[in-house]
Amino acid sequence: xxxxxxxxxxxxxxxxxxxxxxxxxxxxxxxxxxxxxxxxxxxxxxxxxxxxxxxxxxxxxxxxxxxxxxxxxxxxxxxxxxxxxxxxxxxxxxxxxxxxxxxxxxxxxxxxxxxxxxxxxxxxxxxxxxxxxxxxxxxxxxxxxxxxxxxxxxxxxxxxxxxxxxxxxxxxxxxxxxxxxxxxxxxxxxxxxxxxxxxxxxxxxxxxxxxxxxxxxxxxxxxxxxxxxxxxxxxxxxxxxxxxxxxxxxxxxxxxxxxxxxxxxxxxxxxxxxxxxxxxxxxxxxxxxxxxxxxxxxxxxxxxxxxxxxxxxxxxxxxxxxxxxxxxxxxxxxxxxxxxxxxxxxxxxxxxxxxxxxxxxxxxxxxxxxxxxxxxxxxxxxxxxxxxxxxxxxxxxxxxxxxxxxxxxxxxxxxxxxxxxxxxxxxxxxxxxxxxxxxxxxxxxxxxxxxxxxxxxxxxxxxxxxxxxxxxxxxxxxxxxxxxxxxxxxxxxxxxxxxxxxxxxxxxxxxxxxxxx
Amino acid sequence: xxxxxxxxxxxxxxxxxxxxxxxxxxxxxxxxxxxxxxxxxxxxxxxxxxxxxxxxxxxxxxxxxxxxxxxxxxxxxxxxxxxxxxxxxxxxxxxxxxxxxxxxxxxxxxxxxxxxxxxxxxxxxxxxxxxxxxxxxxxxxxxxxxxxxxxxxxxxxxxxxxxxxxxxxxxxxxxxxxxxxxxxxxxxxxxxxxxxxxxxxxxxxxxxxxxxxxxxxxxxxxxxxxxxxxxxxxxxxxxxxxxxxxxxxxxxxxxxxxxxxxxxxxxxxxxxxxxxxxxxxxxxxxxxxxxxxxxxxxxxxxxxxxxxxxxxxxxxxxxxxxxxxxxxxxxxxxxxxxxxxxxxxxxxxxxxxxxxxx
Numbered sequence: 001x002x003x004x005x006x007x008x009x010x011x012x013x014x015x016x017x018x019x020x021x022x023x024x025x026x027x028x029x030x031x032x033x034x035x036x037x038x039x040x041x042x043x044x045x046x047x048x049x050x051x052x053x054x055x056x057x058x059x060x061x062x063x064x065x066x067x068x069x070x071x072x073x074x075x076x077x078x079x080x081x082x083x084x085x086x087x088x089x090x091x092x093x094x095x096x097x098x099x100x101x102x103x104x105x106x107x108x109x110x111x112x113x114x115x116x117x118x119x120x121x122x123x124x125x126x127x128x129x130x131x132x133x134x135x136x137x138x139x140x141x142x143x144x145x146x147x148x149x150x151x152x153x154x155x156x157x158x159x160x161x162x163x164x165x166x167x168x169x170x171x172x173x174x175x176x177x178x179x180x181x182x183x184x185x186x187x188x189x190x191x192x193x194x195x196x197x198x199x200x201x202x203x204x205x206x207x208x209x210x211x212x213x214x215x216x217x218x219x220x221x222x223x224x225x226x227x228x229x230x231x232x233x234x235x236x237x238x239x240x241x242x243x244x245x246x247x248x249x250x251x252x253x254x255x256x257x258x259x260x261x262x263x264x265x266x267x268x269x270x271x272x273x274x275x276x277x278x279x280x281x282x283x284x285x286x287x288x289x290x291x292x293x294x295x296x297x298x299x300x301x302x303x304x305x306x307x308x309x310x311x312x313x314x315x316x317x318x319x320x321x322x323x324x325x326x327x328x329x330x331x332x333x334x335x336x337x338x339x340x341x342x343x344x345x346x347x348x349x350x351x352x353x354x355x356x357x358x359x360x361x362x363x364x365x366x367x368x369x370x371x372x373x374x375x376x377x378x379x380x381x382x383x384x385x386x387x388x389x390x391x392x393x394x395x396x397x398x399x400x401x402x403x404x405x406x407x408x409x410x411x412x413x414x415x416x417x418x419x420x421x422x423x424x425x426x427x428x429x430x431x432x433x434x435x436x437x438x439x440x441x442x443x444x445x446x447x448x449x450x451x452x453x454x455x456x457x458x459x460x461x462x463x464x465x466x467x468x469x470x471x472x473x474x475x476x477x478x479x480x481x482x483x484x485x486x487x488x489x490x491x492x493x494x495x496x497x498x499x500x501x502x503x504x505x506x507x508x509x510x511x512x513x514x515x516x517x
Numbered sequence: 518x519x520x521x522x523x524x525x526x527x528x529x530x531x532x533x534x535x536x537x538x539x540x541x542x543x544x545x546x547x548x549x550x551x552x553x554x555x556x557x558x559x560x561x562x563x564x565x566x567x568x569x570x571x572x573x574x575x576x577x578x579x580x581x582x583x584x585x586x587x588x589x590x591x592x593x594x595x596x597x598x599x600x601x602x603x604x605x606x607x608x609x610x611x612x613x614x615x616x617x618x619x620x621x622x623x624x625x626x627x628x629x630x631x632x633x634x635x636x637x638x639x640x641x642x643x644x645x646x647x648x649x650x651x652x653x654x655x656x657x658x659x660x661x662x663x664x665x666x667x668x669x670x671x672x673x674x675x676x677x678x679x680x681x682x683x684x685x686x687x688x689x690x691x692x693x694x695x696x697x698x699x700x701x702x703x704x705x706x707x708x709x710x711x712x713x714x715x716x717x718x719x720x721x722x723x724x725x726x727x728x729x730x731x732x733x734x735x736x737x738x739x740x741x742x743x744x745x746x747x748x749x750x751x752x753x754x755x756x757x758x759x760x761x762x763x764x765x766x767x768x769x770x771x772x773x774x775x776x777x778x779x780x781x782x783x784x785x786x787x788x789x790x791x792x793x794x795x796x797x798x799x800x801x802x803x804x805x806x807x808x809x810x811x812x813x814x815x816x817x818x819x820x821x822x823x824x825x826x827x828x829x830x831x832x833x834x835x836x837x838x839x840x841x842x843x844x845x846x847x848x849x850x851x852x853x854x855x856x857x858x859x860x861x862x863x864x865x866x867x868x869x870x871x872x873x874x875x
Binding site: 018205305306308327328329330331332338340342345346347348349350351352356359360361363364369372373 | 524525736737738739741742745748749751752754755756757758846
């Protein structure tokens with residue numbers, strides 16, 4: 001073979017968990033200097049494979065070869081000694097420590113003084129275009145800057161294989177662009193990058209090769225630059241994909257949800273306060289709220305659902321009626337339906353059956369409870385109706401919610417809310433972590449609902465999704481909401497700039513805006 | 518690396534969840550067999566004396582029911598709270614208050630009462646228990662104070678209050694300064710249900726509590742809310758269930774049932790108020806609730822089983838001359854095996870260090 005010795009060569013890796021085969025004889029060769037994508041739906045076995053490479057988990061059988069030599073990676077220390085670095089999707093940083101202190105905690109070499117470390121941090125960050133001040137406190141950093149801390153922490157140990165797990169899910173498009181430059185520079189210097197993502201366009205733009213996992217097996221290895229996003233998605237799901245149909249120009253009616261100068265205060269450290277948020281959603285239209293996670297989405301969702309009550313009852317109106325003081329139950333009875341971002345553990349109770357989960361929110365608008373007694377027969381037929389109409393793959397209404405895949409559970413929850421014929425539906429991250437087939441079905445269902453005259457509000461980090469779904473888009477940044485723009489009059493780039501804080505002339509926020517932009 | 522590890526099994530089977538108490542009882546009997554053998558007793562005879570002899574007469578069966586009554590009453594109430602993650606550990610105190618208030622009504626109308634005194638005492642017992650449980654409920658909702666600590670500490674306050682009353686206002690004026698109240702008048706005593714035994718009206722209350730608890734938990738919307746709050750509080754918030762209301766409801770319910778159990782003791786088998794109304798029923802009922810899988814019917818069976826360990830222990834002391842600790846030994850073995858079985862149906866044991874990828 002003419003190809004060079006792989007940096008890391010996995011042969012026949014198999015890992016079994018109780019009740020599932022996470023990796024089934026996976027072969028994967030990562031060459032020096034390549035950016036290699038690992039693709040697959042949730043549950044395809046990507047994270048298990050990565051954990052095996054990083055020594056967090058151990059394969060039941062199969063071998064790992066590092067630069068031609070068979071190795072056993074017993075734990076993450078061993079992985080780092082070999083030269084494997086990993087940037088996790090969720091950062092492990094201490095908010096109250098500085099950048100340098102955080103990095104000092106995370107590196108193997110404990111002999112360097114903080115001062116020397118700061119010098120090295122500056123050197124590395126300049127070399128790779130990762131602007132970073134070692135003396136700043138982490139709570140003061142944007143999400144993109146926090147990710148740089150994690151990357152610099154890896155780079156200080158001169159990795160020869162860098163694993164990036166869903167690195168762009170929290171970044172604005174501009175930050176994504178800068179990250180890609182850094183990764184290309186690293187690859188050019190010979191570092192191998194294993195890039196895990198489900199964003200197909202990014203993979204096509206960045207990666208040299210892609211390995212596709214499905215059901216724990218490698219189903220394809222390809223050059224993503226020669227594929228389309230659609231063909232990659234079809235490799236992942238194993239069937240062909242239907243594209244949602246965009247409704248004709250929305251015919252909008254009376255306002256169903258109005259938010260007027262909503263501000264919240266919090267005593268939770270590092271939580272975001274909403275500042276003077278105003279919006280309006282009319283019958284028949286879909287409004288999208290874009291923004292990087294942690295900019296007030298959770299607070300806005302809670303204020304709209306009624307899980308947090310608002311002192312000023314006129315700050316939230318449903319069909320013109322002030323509801324700020326009403327809890328979720330009363331708001332549901334007025335016609336609000338709600339799909340939270342966390343579907344297992346908020347939108348559904350993992351241990352309860354689908355019939356019982358149908359009752360969870362269905363009680364408010366369906367005749368499932370009569371004089372305090374639950375009508376279990378009706379709850380069951382309601383669950384069966386959802387399963388049937390929304391093609392939920394499950395072995396019946398008795399199945400526990402946790403036994404469903406993410407996509408099927410989300411179809412069930414969205415179906416449960418839609419079948420209540422809401423006047424207003426609020427959805428958080430409708431397709432986050434959902435496979436492509438289910439995502440298309442969910443998008444179609446939301447569009448059909450709006451066409452039928454319901455007002456829909458979608459809060460999402462996924463810009464592609466918002467552009468597919470929404471009539472208008474606003475951006476939430478540091479607790480402030482930008483005015484909405486019709487989605488056909490704006491671009492991903494413009495929305496991306498707003499996500500980074502460029503609201504134009506928002507006055508008193510200048511310091512923050514200047515820093516991030 | 519440890520040599521013995523616990524590895525989670527995929528899913529615990531539902532049948533095993535209900536079978537483990539049975540398995541635990543079987544293992545307890547087997548261990549008891551070995552224990553008696555080691556002590557030099559004929560194990561068959563000893564187990565017979567412990568578990569069969571005491572309940573082989575109508576009177577013995579009656580005593581079993583009498584002892585099980587407070588355990589079941591309290592256990593049903595506690596289990597409903599436990600399902601909602603409301604940890605009322607102070608049922609003993611609520612029981613004591615039930616005895617103080619309900620019994621106090623009986624004493625107040627001593628000598629000039631009628632048929633109406635007993636219903637009033639029952640209501641007073643329930644109200645006393647509820648009032649005592651309302652304190653931890655209020656502290657939890659107002660100051661976020663843990664009900665585990667407050668309800669437990671209030672138990673000692675209740676016992677001291679009883680001690681004060683029994684040495685003061687409640688003391689029998691003709692009782693030679695013994696710390697005991699008068700015996701209740703017949704109209705202030707719970708009627709016996711079965712001739713020749715001490716089984717009293719309280720046992721009927723316990724059965725009603727079992728039926729009511731079952732309907733509440735498996736048929737009503739309140740019961741559904743209790744389960745959701747216990748399993749996933751965030752989902753309860755999302756659905757719009759009022760968690761504060763459930764905290765109040767479960768604490769008042771369990772306190773009320775404990776108070777009823779306390780009244781049942783003083784107006785039943787004891788017949789007067791004494792410094793020791795209960796041999797720790799309020800605490801034992803916690804074990805009963807878990808042994809019964811927090812299910813009312815399970816609690817009924819568990820209550821009978823724990824009652825058997827009490828009276829079997831007494832019988833073993835008399836028949837075999839064993840020390841009093843034998844009761845504790847059997848209760849302890851039962852709990853140990855129950856917990857061990859619980860662990861083993863959820864996890865499997867693996868020996869040897871974790872194998873690294875070769």
